[in-house]
Amino acid sequence: MADKQNTILQVQNLHTHFFTESGVIRALRGVDFSVERGKVLGVVGESGCGKSVTAQCIMNMLPGSGRIVEGKITYYRRDSADSRTEAIDITSLPPRGRAMRAIRGNEIAMIFQEPMTSLDPVYTVGSQLMEAITLHQTVTRQQGKEIAIDALAKVNLPEPARILDAYPHQLSGGQRQRVMIAIALSCNPTLLIADEPTTALDVTTQAQILDLMRALQEETQMSIIFITHDLGVVAEMCDDVAVMYLGKVVEQTDVDTTFHNPKHPYTRALLRSIPRLTSDDKSRLNVIKGRVPDPSVVPSGCAFHPRCPEMIPGLCETHTPEVLTLNGNKQQVRCLLYDDKLMAKSSSPIALAEAR
Numbered sequence: 475m476a477d478k479q480n481t482i483l484q485v486q487n488l489h490t491h492f493f494t495e496s497g498v499i500r501a502l503r504g505v506d507f508s509v510e511r512g513k514v515l516g517v518v519g520e521s522g523c524g525k526s527v528t529a530q531c532i533m534n535m536l537p538g539s540g541r542i543v544e545g546k547i548t549y550y551r552r553d554s555a556d557s558r559t560e561a562i563d564i565t566s567l568p569p570r571g572r573a574m575r576a577i578r579g580n581e582i583a584m585i586f587q588e589p590m591t592s593l594d595p596v597y598t599v600g601s602q603l604m605e606a607i608t609l610h611q612t613v614t615r616q617q618g619k620e621i622a623i624d625a626l627a628k629v630n631l632p633e634p635a636r637i638l639d640a641y642p643h644q645l646s647g648g649q650r651q652r653v654m655i656a657i658a659l660s661c662n663p664t665l666l667i668a669d670e671p672t673t674a675l676d677v678t679t680q681a682q683i684l685d686l687m688r689a690l691q692e693e694t695q696m697s698i699i700f701i702t703h704d705l706g707v708v709a710e711m712c713d714d715v716a717v718m719y720l721g722k723v724v725e726q727t728d729v730d731t732t733f734h735n736p737k738h739p740y741t742r743a744l745l746r747s748i749p750r751l752t753s754d755d756k757s758r759l760n761v762i763k764g765r766v767p768d769p770s771v772v773p774s775g776c777a778f779h780p781r782c783p784e785m786i787p788g789l790c791e792t793h794t795p796e797v798l799t800l801n802g803n804k805q806q807v808r809c810l811l812y813d814d815k816l817m818a819k820s821s822s823p824i825a826l827a828e829a830r
């Protein structure tokens with residue numbers, strides 16, 4: 475499904491480790507996915523599977539002891555004048571260097587889960603918004619102020635001129651999240667990364683923010699990487715979906731295929747765990763058995779095998795699944811069940827022993 479002409483970002487075999495005093499944490503163990511131009515990619519998976527670390531790698535902002543030890547993140551920058559595309563490997567750029575600063579916050583912007591941690595409490599909303607605007611555009615103070623008011627009006631904040639003079643703590647959670655979106659969008663990014671942007675909000679405000687983001691996406695045709703726990707949000711927001719498990723993407727395809735023809739047992743288990751409101755369904759919510767293992771002790775073979783309802787003894791704990799392309803070119807999946815050669819061999823125990 476990765477059509478190079480239309481791909482804006484491609485992550486290949488990304489391995490990221492944290493070198494801590496108590497040992498190495500292998501947070502990403504070979505992440506592969508791609509984002510199409512003008513599309514919304516949902517990234518889902520249980521807590522700790524590496525969603526935020528992936529976002530930090532793309533922004534080239536890994537904290538503390540984090541290092542990319544292998545892999546590539548290619549950003550396909552398109553020149554608006556002649557539509558030529560230049561491939562830039564983000565992992566090769568120094569995090570604080572000029573080239574990276576030109577991309578970060580300018581072409582690729584990010585919205586974080588909790589706006590209070592990314593808005594500075596001692597500065598007004600206006601000064602933080604103006605700082606973002608003047609970083610990327612040469613404007614007079616008055617022009618900057620007008621752009622800031624426009625940006626706040628665009629995210630449906632009432633009385634933008636008043637909000638400009640407010641401090642973050644004087645705003646509600648939903649208002650702060652709108653300010654964050656306004657800051658992220660003030661530079662017209664081509665790719666926006668939204669890491670759980672509505673998790674901290676009540677359901678009504680969450681629905682409003684999602685509507686707003688989708689409308690702004692349609693208007694500007696930016697691409698979005700939308701990180702969330704919530705498959706309901708994925709169904710509403712996303713065109714494509716990447717499902718992560720323990721530092722790898724185990725399945726990527728379009729949103730319809732994800733919901734109607736999922737292939738990976740983990741994707742299927744996630745879908746079964748969505749609560750349903752049908753009156754005749756009194757069964758308990760399905761939860762995936764077991765816990766996500768600690769990334770310092772990753773299970774052998776397929777890392778999902780200890781929790782997998784379809785695990786094949788003698789195969790899944792010994793063989794590491796590669797990415798397989800199914801369904802035309804539409805679906806990428808890391809699961810041995812779809813490895814025809816291995817499955818043919820696995821029907822004979824002798825052949826299976828040979829394959830090991």
Ligand SMILES: Nc1ncnc2c1ncn2[C@@H]1O[C@H](COP(=O)(O)OP(=O)(O)OP(=O)(O)O)[C@@H](O)[C@H]1O
Pocket residue numbers: 492494499501519520521522523524525526527528537538539540703769
């Ligand atoms: N700064 C850090 N130092 C050490 N380990 C880290 C650091 N940040 C993340 N990790 C580890 O990397 C792994 C992936 O973390 P990450 O924050 O990407 O998970 P996530 O998928 O975003 O989870 P959540 O849904 O809870 O936000 C976890 O095991 C986490 O403990």
Ligand SMILES: [Mg+2]
Pocket residue numbers: 525526527669
């Ligand atoms: Mg996270």
